Amino acid sequence: MSKPGLPQGTRDFGPETVRKRNFIFDTIRSEFEIYGYEPLETPAMENLDTLLGKYGEEGDKLIFKILNNGLDHDSKKESARAAFENILKGKNDKAITERGLRYDLTIPFARYVATHQHEINFPFRRYQVQPVWRADRPQKGRYREFYQCDADVVGSHSLVNEVELIQIYLTVFEKLGMDVEVRINHRKILAGLAESCGGAGYTNLITTAIDKLDKIGMEKVKDELTEKKLTPLQMEIIEKYLHIEGNNEAKIQQLSALLPNQLTQSGIRDLQYILKFFGSENPKADFKYLPGSEKVILDFSLARGLNYYTGIIFEVRAKGVNIGSIGGGGRYDDLTGLFGVPGIPGVGISFGVDRIYDVMEELKLFPETVQRSTQVLFFHLGEEAAKKSFELMQSLRKEGMRCELFHEQAKLDKQFKYAEKKNIPTVVIIGADELKSGMAKLKNLATGIQSEIKFENLNQGLTLNA
Amino acid sequence: MSKPGLPQGTRDFGPETVRKRNFIFDTIRSEFEIYGYEPLETPAMENLDTLLGKYGEEGDKLIFKILNNGLDHDSKKESARAAFENILKGKNDKAITERGLRYDLTIPFARYVATHQHEINFPFRRYQVQPVWRADRPQKGRYREFYQCDADVVGSHSLVNEVELIQIYLTVFEKLGMDVEVRINHRKILAGLAESCGGAGYTNLITTAIDKLDKIGMEKVKDELTEKKLTPLQMEIIEKYLHIEGNNEAKIQQLSALLPNQLTQSGIRDLQYILKFFGSENPKADFKYLPGSEKVILDFSLARGLNYYTGIIFEVRAKGVNIGSIGGGGRYDDLTGLFGVPGIPGVGISFGVDRIYDVMEELKLFPETVQRSTQVLFFHLGEEAAKKSFELMQSLRKEGMRCELFHEQAKLDKQFKYAEKKNIPTVVIIGADELKSGMAKLKNLATGIQSEIKFENLNQGLTLNA
Numbered sequence: 001m002s003k004p005g006l007p008q009g010t011r012d013f014g015p016e017t018v019r020k021r022n023f024i025f026d027t028i029r030s031e032f033e034i035y036g037y038e039p040l041e042t043p044a045m046e047n048l049d050t051l052l053g054k055y056g057e058e059g060d061k062l063i064f065k066i067l068n069n070g071l072d073h074d075s076k077k078e079s080a081r082a083a084f085e086n087i088l089k090g091k092n093d094k095a096i097t098e099r100g101l102r103y104d105l106t107i108p109f110a111r112y113v114a115t116h117q118h119e120i121n122f123p124f125r126r127y128q129v130q131p132v133w134r135a136d137r138p139q140k141g142r143y144r145e146f147y148q149c150d151a152d153v154v155g156s157h158s159l160v161n162e163v164e165l166i167q168i169y170l171t172v173f174e175k176l177g178m179d180v181e182v183r184i185n186h187r188k189i190l191a192g193l194a195e196s197c198g199g200a201g202y203t204n205l206i207t208t209a210i211d212k213l214d215k216i217g218m219e220k221v222k223d224e225l226t227e228k229k230l231t232p233l234q235m236e237i238i239e240k241y242l243h244i245e246g247n248n249e250a251k252i253q254q255l256s257a258l259l260p261n262q263l264t265q266s267g268i269r270d271l272q273y274i275l276k277f278f279g280s281e282n283p284k285a286d287f288k289y290l291p292g293s294e295k296v297i298l299d300f301s302l303a304r305g306l307n308y309y310t311g312i313i314f315e316v317r318a319k320g321v322n323i324g325s326i327g328g329g330g331r332y333d334d335l336t337g338l339f340g341v342p343g344i345p346g347v348g349i350s351f352g353v354d355r356i357y358d359v360m361e362e363l364k365l366f367p368e369t370v371q372r373s374t375q376v377l378f379f380h381l382g383e384e385a386a387k388k389s390f391e392l393m394q395s396l397r398k399e400g401m402r403c404e405l406f407h408e409q410a411k412l413d414k415q416f417k418y419a420e421k422k423n424i425p426t427v428v429i430i431g432a433d434e435l436k437s438g439m440a441k442l443k444n445l446a447t448g449i450q451s452e453i454k455f456e457n458l459n460q461g462l463t464l465n466a
Numbered sequence: 467m468s469k470p471g472l473p474q475g476t477r478d479f480g481p482e483t484v485r486k487r488n489f490i491f492d493t494i495r496s497e498f499e500i501y502g503y504e505p506l507e508t509p510a511m512e513n514l515d516t517l518l519g520k521y522g523e524e525g526d527k528l529i530f531k532i533l534n535n536g537l538d539h540d541s542k543k544e545s546a547r548a549a550f551e552n553i554l555k556g557k558n559d560k561a562i563t564e565r566g567l568r569y570d571l572t573i574p575f576a577r578y579v580a581t582h583q584h585e586i587n588f589p590f591r592r593y594q595v596q597p598v599w600r601a602d603r604p605q606k607g608r609y610r611e612f613y614q615c616d617a618d619v620v621g622s623h624s625l626v627n628e629v630e631l632i633q634i635y636l637t638v639f640e641k642l643g644m645d646v647e648v649r650i651n652h653r654k655i656l657a658g659l660a661e662s663c664g665g666a667g668y669t670n671l672i673t674t675a676i677d678k679l680d681k682i683g684m685e686k687v688k689d690e691l692t693e694k695k696l697t698p699l700q701m702e703i704i705e706k707y708l709h710i711e712g713n714n715e716a717k718i719q720q721l722s723a724l725l726p727n728q729l730t731q732s733g734i735r736d737l738q739y740i741l742k743f744f745g746s747e748n749p750k751a752d753f754k755y756l757p758g759s760e761k762v763i764l765d766f767s768l769a770r771g772l773n774y775y776t777g778i779i780f781e782v783r784a785k786g787v788n789i790g791s792i793g794g795g796g797r798y799d800d801l802t803g804l805f806g807v808p809g810i811p812g813v814g815i816s817f818g819v820d821r822i823y824d825v826m827e828e829l830k831l832f833p834e835t836v837q838r839s840t841q842v843l844f845f846h847l848g849e850e851a852a853k854k855s856f857e858l859m860q861s862l863r864k865e866g867m868r869c870e871l872f873h874e875q876a877k878l879d880k881q882f883k884y885a886e887k888k889n890i891p892t893v894v895i896i897g898a899d900e901l902k903s904g905m906a907k908l909k910n911l912a913t914g915i916q917s918e919i920k921f922e923n924l925n926q927g928l929t930l931n932a
Contacts, residue, residue: 004516004577004805006509007565012578015504015592022505034863036840036870039484043476043611044510044567044597045530050470064511067531067563069601072556084550090538097533099473101510111470112478121887123873126481131510135535145509156873160856167860277856288857339470374502390626390743391754394633397500404502407589407622421587 009136009144016371021147021357023370024176025129028149028351031172032127035164037151040126042108044133045099048092052100054107054338062134064144065097101133105150106335106348113154114339122155141354152348154335159270162312162331163277163290165349169316169327170292176356177365179319180326183299186271187310187330189255190303192264193241197234206238211303218242241300248275248298255300270312271298308332314349318359326352326359373402376462377419380406381431389430392440392458399463419445426462475602475610482837487613487823489836490642491595494615494817497638498593501630503617506592508574510599511565514558518566520573520804528600530610531563567599571616572801572814579620580805588621607820618814620801625736628778628797629743629756631815635782635793636758642822643831645785646792649765652737653776653796655721656769658730659707663700672704677769684708707766714741714764721766736778737764774798780815784825792818792825839868842928843885846872847897855896858906858924865929885911892928 006012013021029039045066052060071080076095083095102108105128113120129149136142151168153161166182173180190210194203205228209221216224218239225235237258244254252268278293304313311331318326329349336344360366376396378389386405393403404424406415412429419427429441439452442461453461472478479487495505511532518526537546542561549561568574571594579586595615602608617634619627632648639646656676660669671694675687684705691701703724710720718734744759770779777797784792795815802810826832842862844855852871859869870890872881878895885893895907905918908927919927 004513004580007511007513010509010511012509013507014582015506018505018507030866033839034866034868036868038481038839039488040481041479041484043472043478044599045473045476045611047470047473061535064535065533066567067533067553069527069530072554077554080554081550084547087533088538088543088546101532114470116480121884125870133510145511153873158873160852160871160873288860290860373499373504386626394754394756400496400500402500402502404591405626407619407624407626418587 007144009138009142011143011145015373019370019373020360020366021353023366024351024353024356024360025147025149027175028172029127029129031168031175032151035125035151035168037125037127037153040109040112040128041130042102042105042112042128044101044131046102046108046111048094048098048100050111051103051107052092055103059103062136063103064101064133064135065092066099066101067097068095071096102130103134104132105130105148105350106152109150109152110335111339113344114336114341117336117341117344120155123153123161124155125151125153127151141358143354147353149351149353150329150348151350152335152346154344154346157345159273159312161347162270162274162314165329165347166274166278166296166314167290167292169314169349170290170295172351173316174292176360178356178359178363181295181297181317181319183297183302183315183317184271184274185298185300185302185313186267187313188263188267188270189259189300192259192261192267193238195261195263196259197230197237202230207303208305210238210242210301211305213242213301244300248296251298251300274312304328304330308334312347321359321362323355323359326355328352372423372425374404374422374424375401375426376403377415377422377424377427378403378405379412379415379427379429379431380409381429382409385430385432385435388435388455389428392428392430392455395459396462399459401463416445428458428462473610475604475608477609477611481839485836485839486826486832487819489832490817490819490822490826491613491615493641494638495593495595497634497641498617501591501617501634503591503593503619506575506578506594507596508568508571508578508594510567510597512568512574512577514560514564514566516577517569517573518558521569525569528602529569530567530599530601531558532565532567533563534561537562568596569600570598571596571614571816572618575616575618576802577805579810580802580807583802583807583810586621589619589627590621591617591619593617607824609820613819615817615819616795616814617816618801618812620810620812622813623811625739625778627813628736628740628780631795631813632740632744632762632780633756633758635780635815636756636761638817639782639784640758642826644822644825644829647761647763647783647785649763649768649781649783650737650740651764651766651768651779652733653779654729654733654736655725655766658725658727658733659704661727661729662725663696663703668696673769674771676704676708676767677771679708679767710766714762717764717766740778770794770796774800778813787825787828789821789825792821794818838889838891840870840888840890841867842869842892842894843881843888843890844869844871844894844896845878845881846875847895848875851896851898851901854901854921855894858894858896858921861925862928865925867929882911894924894928 051063079095083093086093087096109128129147131145131147133145136144138144169182190207191203194200194206197206209224213221222235240258244251256268278290278296302313302315309330310333313330314328315325316327327350331347333345334342335346378393380386389405393405396403406418425445427443434440438455440455440458441450442453443450517529545561549559552559553562575594593616595613597611597613599611602610604610635648656673657669660666660672663672675690679687688701706724710717722734744756744762768779768781775796776799779796780794781791782793793816797813799811800808801812844859846852855871859871862869872884891911893909900906904921906921906924907916908919909916
């Protein structure tokens, strides 16, 4: 039989990769916890009722649906055959498939909040780190199974939440050793721009066009908008808007002059409130500002696609690598309205773990210790000596040292090779001679330095070096 | 719209449950690591080629299959319709479904080893903690999505692996505070029994009958075997076999006398080798025995169903609760033969995390700290004071303390209630008066004790108490 492959767009994660990914996940998780966010886990499958219609027509097509079991029961065949015709027409039919794999973590979270609204202690801060599945065409950096890593707080209008989420971004990336910028904008500013350029009906149109700026460039954005019959005057406003530059303060002044309407001004007030926490301009202030003000950048060209955001929006970019956004999020008015529970606002962020992994790999940012599993290998040089090794090893393991005894008697060479391949830094050699003398040989594989140590001092010697 | 439910047999895990489950997972994972086992993760979906035919006919029916996307493309409709007729006949057809959700962690592991055999550093010790999915009829304690938690070492015949896996069981359950027994038997002993009772052809028959002993009792096992035309003499041997009792040594003596055949004797030798490591009978021995010998119990009625085991088999039971097995495993000759790579032996164990959770919940074994997220809540008593609170909180967070500032100005009552509901042990109260005096009020919600502390000493005061 030929060796079986993996489904397209899915991956195995071997030991080294899992350890590196866990380093990222653990760093993020513990920062979420420090800010009072609590873990939630939802099932991989949701009822299709929950999923369909939430991600647009394109999204619906990308949901993996699970075939109902037992379609070959005699009692079900006839209706299944008829129902399958619906599937062939592109319509869903519960007689064929009732469940799908989750497409993101937001809809399952909304479902959870809607269902448990009466038990939840609001504001509810939750984080969730789980895989999602999309039947997208696989390509470099795009997978059919990938992890999302989200934190949201719901049931609170306070902008301090936004401040804290920005701070989480800054701290996590500092801990990962990555140099980043958090770009922020406000949906009300985009709406205010539309108001000055044709009215509220133009918000989606203009937002979509601006969202493509990075990809297609200013000229094509202008072409697209002209096609949609924006007047030259309106086009001029948009162009001026997109050309706003300088430091945050200068940007706000220009924007304020360009779009004096109430919507925009209200967006500006929110941004100012948040930026004040990061201000470093006035060292005499009675309030100790948060570090990293130079990393929080107003970017009025930030749009975050056409999703459900209504307030502040965020995006994180790594400096010095051209990889796009490695995190994003924003504020929304109404998380659970789709599930019949209106009026629950919130704000959330997410981390793009696959891209963060790629950046860290490219810049060699993973600490050496992450790539190490077993700390000490005891060589196997015959039953008698191995028994002693086992005994000594057991005492090290009790203190939390990660150890192994080579599984069988073998040439030194073979055992050294095993240690090297597994990146084990230290080997302990106990053969017949050592058994007699009561002294173990220790070898550090990185330096090549060999030493001797009394059996009874092994614990101390090794734990000190670990 | 009505609130959407969850698919049958699946569960949400809220914050408290996730934390308790992670306590179990983390305890197991770190013990796996101490013994040199490395993490592996495989995708939720596998090609159906990989899964089908591996779990028997019943198993095949319980695999969740994923409907191919794009069946409504005009080019595919005709062939899909024809292919669906196969599904209705109970035959799989790739035109309808190519992928399924993994049913266990062993087959994905075997696929991984078969695919990567030339890169793997044998013996390969891997652990894997991931969900699996089965379209079983849901009932109390049986779910359609549940986590498996496995460790296997492949590429080694050494029985020291078995010793270490037993030791992992004992240490993990000791750390979890659970009183357990590890029962062990050997497949060669069951085969030896069959040899004495009708020949090798009877091995499956006798194993299956013995496996049901717990469920249906001795009389029904006898009925079943009599039905299969076992002679009274053969029945007598089986009955004697199942009545073997006493301590491990006594059991071995009785078994050895009852079944002197080579197969059984070879099984006995393996068991004796392993038991020697746990022997505590001779305190003068030159070898320091492993603790817990009284928890390692020979149980010749242990069968572990009809799976692929060929050597030692294990099962763990919790004492004092009637919940069945909470872990099991064994040695197999050939992990990857099904994938065209013969001759890779191994041994593995798994933990039944759902049942372990239930036992720990029933016996109240989860430590209090596991149930706590945020450690300190700062009250919000107006913008000015809250600014100071935020500043002080930020400095605590820097030291890894899990803190929150209540999200808006509110009555004390409301803020206390939030803290209580979230099980936050300490609150810090800073209002206008405290702002003036530079002293924060601290309240321990468990004891009700209130104290005052200078702003600048808050860090020290709180981290000491944490």
